[in-house]
Amino acid sequence: MSESEFPLVQFLRNEMDPVAELARIRTEQPVFPLPMPDGSTVWLVTRYDDVRTVLGDHERFSNDFGNIVAVGSQQEDPGGLGFRDPPEHTRLRKMLTPEFTVRRLQRLEPRIRVIVEEHLDAIEKMGPPVDLVREFALPIPSLVVCELLGVPYQDRQEFLRFSADRFDFTAGPEASLQAINDSMAYLTELVGRERLAPGDGLLGTLIRQYGTEVTDRELASLADGMLTGGHDTSTSMLALGTLWLLRNPEQAALVRERDDHVDRVVEELLRYLTVVQVAFPRFARTDLVLAGQEITRGQMVLCSLAAANRDPALGPSMDTVLPDRETRSHLAFGHGIHRCVGAPLAQLELRIAFPALLRRFPDLRLAGEPAFRTLAIVYGLDELPVAW
Template sequence: MSDSEFPLVQFMREGFDPVAELARIRTEQPVFPMEIPGGQTVYLVTRYEDVRAVLADHERFSNDFGNVIGLGSNQEDPGGLGFRDPPEHTRLRKYLTPEFTVRRLRRMEPRIEVLVEEYLDKMEAKGSPVDLVESFALPIPSLVVCELLGVPYEERADFLKISTNRFDFTAGPEASLQAINDAMAYLTDLVARERENPGEGLLGQLLRDHGDDLDDRTLASMADGLLTGGHDTSTSMLSLGTLWLLNNPEQADRVRADDSYTEQVVEELLRYMTVVQVAFPRFAREDLELLGQKINKGELVLCSLTAANRDPALGEGMDEVRPERPVAGTHLAFGHGIHRCIGAPLAQMEMRIAFPALLRRFPGLRVADEVPFRKLAIVYGVEKLPVAW
């Protein structure tokens, strides 16, 4: 690999695995300086403990979107909490946190089970073969977000199109930007309607409890962040996890038979796949030193979640899937610190329901053709997953 490719190494994989160069960097220079177009230097952090330390340190590192566009910190967040710093991040997250406790989310479990069965019915009716991404892994997360937010049933088909277009980058950046604008326009209108007549979903609950503290645009931005964080990531995990299970039939049989084992498999697959390859960018608030590397105020630090979750310091065989490994609560697939993904319990619930339901419905499910993996993706996954039964 040439020096010119180093700025891309954190996004490159070979099948399920990060490229070997990433492991070499983690061993030889765990805070790795890279020059990106424009002459700016960014620093790639790769070891597990160092990544945890950076992600937990919001005193020395900023997530503020103003750093990205070179403007002041009063610029509007592009969606969600990932580009906000305390105290604004703290203020907004406290509104969402009660809605994402395991106890509160259990009320969604029956609805997720129904959604999964509905789409398995559609797959069965369509007949073999199908693209599992299009037929199952893509719509399920979007409709779970619909259920969470309280999108009216009659609008869910249109919302599914909007959210799917949001993550379709094949038509170029202008089309992607238009899809983002369409999503924000819909969500802003939905918030306005919910303010008039709050429903039973998350938006209605937030408006009942905190309506005087949240304006429509801020609440729509928070909803958009939940869509961004919970859609493409869950689609990728459902696709990659299914592919791994189909390649490992003994493990698939155990998932069909044992729900408690499924929970172990889900946690280990989250670590192993690490579909979000790098955390939200951090910017140095001050001149500092990290493992002997001097970093100037304002310079960008990227944390490789992929490299961290495969760090041999965590134990033996980290490049293998070992479901018996006690990784729950330790892996960094959802990030770490104050910016850890707030929707993690919901994503885990989706997978615990979807994997065994899919495998039980189609016991003869198999990969039907070559599987194209994404290239240079922040969120890793497959372009399609042709399956037959």
């Protein structure tokens, strides 16, 4: 599929900002038709309130993977939470949710701090310049998620490839689906090993607690969701967030010097950057009307989280970062029953990593032009050269 054949507006950015065309669509036709090469129509939803409506309504909108593949397709269902409807979604999420409470994450916090400091030590030893994506933003989330799950450290490079390939549309949808299959094959093998000798990570915990109530396939798909969702998104937030802080030294100084300011900056950057540009696709369960637009049963609905989080209906100056703003809840982690279960872990990583980086290198600065991603569901940087 060529770029000219695929509607791209929901994936395009001008550095950190969604392209102006997306804002125009939000104003003029907030439920916008995207023509597909096969003649079908996908509806792009861009306003905050409409996106919340779709994401919060699992009665009228389905996430089930069966909506995506043709009948008789050999493509395996990736499972996990993102492609599941109740009651299966409810059952699996109920297993995961206790692992992301504040009390459980407190056990991980010391390890996260060690991981961050070890990478800062390595960067300091290298000396400037360094690529902060490769040396900081990329490895830290991978190690944190592997720590959470109990995945062997030596396998992380393989998972970096799985994650990058599935969210990179430049190679076409087939490459993304193949990356899902490769990931699931490995994780299914890993779950088999955990069945024999459950470890202390998430997989071992779920096996001890639920035993045969949860299948190997379900465990593998949950792990796959944690690895790809928890790795790629946090990498992008660390890289883009650091770039924004370097371009805004007054805010960087506040993050470095005031613990009480870090949380506000992190939440506002999550909204402003919205690295997951669109939510998992939804499919209309019945004919319906959304914001005056008729949608036919079975049609795909894509919710632009990036457009919704910049909606002027949320408040003034939504295209700027105002850490002290009072506004409604952002949609960077989604909304409704499919809101990211790992959101508390991602927030914890960012709250630890940003001040630690800025305190270790108070004169950190750009040492070249950052390389922004193109055509990716998860937006971010490929390179961030820095010096100090």
